[in-house]
Amino acid sequence: MAKLEFRNVTVQYPIYSSRGMSLRNQLLRISTGGRIEAEAGKIQMVTALKDVSFCLNDGDSIGLIGHNGAGKTTLLRTMAGIYTPISGEVICQGSLATVFEIGAGMDAELSGYENIIRMGLLMGMTPEEAESKIPDIEEFTELGNFLQLPVRTYSSGMTMRLMFAMATSIQPEILLIDEMFGTGDSEFQHKAHDRMKSLISSSKIFVFASHSHQLLREYCQRIFLLEHGTLREVGHEALNV
């Protein structure tokens, strides 16, 4: 049984300017006895999520909507346990997989095959498990002999195919996806769509952040709207097609 619960979660995000990141300014703060502290020591804190609570159980599929910068990616990363909230509690039970940024964990110098193993390991597989995914990925990506070439020679569409195939090759209980469609040719879009469908039906909890209301309508039963870090549930009527 999978479960994902947020209890009054607040996430604050420090934005370090080049000034804040530099040791010189930290030293200056000490040596000037705080005289310029007001300026040099100021670290912008962004409250990305404010007092967010919800509880997801088996069978929930959630669509996340909101403007750019509303906190969708931060929410997904907090769900995944990458960001730790400053207050509140995140309870996560069940195996979890994330599909966030394209190209995460790939090494451009290594071949497609080597990257399959590499990413598989990063996703928590054993080398044998990762190797067993190869036939499936060969078939899905249709990259053929290109898989023997270094990833740096790939076009962005090809990298995307490999990345998507890899990310969707596991069967997690909780699946978190950040907007990642839009690249790839139409044939690939179609294949990706089918694969997504089967993945969603096999995972127990599914959270999908997207600007495509059409996809959200198709994949998700419940819709969460994020506005300036606060979350509320809205009905499907909030989606315009």
Add this chain to the structure above:
Amino acid sequence: MAKTSFLNGPGIKDIVESLKRIRIALYLAWSDTKARYKRSVLGPLWLTLGTAVGVAGLGWLWSELLDVDRTTFIPSLTAGLIIWQILASSLTESAPTFVRQSNVIRNLKLPYFLHPLQLVLRQFINFAHNIVVFVVVAILLQVPVTKETLMVIPGIALLFLNLTWITLIIAIFGARFRDIEYLLASLVPLLFFVSPVLYRPSYLKISATIIWLNPLTHLIEVVRSPLLGVLPPWYVYAACIGMLVVGWAVTIAVFNTRCHRIAYWV
């Protein structure tokens, strides 16, 4: 929430989780090493060859300049250079560890210590390639093999266990303060000359005590002396074990409080 103490803090949990994945770290370290020499014919053998060329050139030059006996100088220099390479690249590559892995850190839930661990394992792979050069030199110049030579094994263990905490703590601060990377890059060449790489601490008549104040001296000697068939003085072990205990304690204390912030820093 239970009060987090030193031993069940998030940093300790992270380290335990990373060690469970040591196979992954080892695989990635090896594939990184291969990737670096991907398009070269000799591949990682360049590690060995590069050291061999350096030793041959520097050995000849410095033994002429310093006017010392080659059969004692060249083995000592070889061992010194091999250990120095490990120390220098640990110091310079540690600071950007988390920053370079930022796309992994921000996208996959993995323990943080996995990345410094991978770096240390890569250093170990380099070391294993380089030590071949020493073996060849030792055979050619008939370096005595005694029962003290066995002390190489605890020596290497002490060196790498110390490097692990050094790498981790530099990686943490390097993620927060981006200047550290450049600071270390400019300090390391200087450290080369104040550390006994080209010379042995015993070569220095007056200032030998000063050279022992340099912690790197102990890390070098704990491996080099046994390689040359001599037991290092007791205080080398005392210093290495002392650094190990204090270093890890400080690093874990820092890691416990900072480990949740790293994702925001990179």
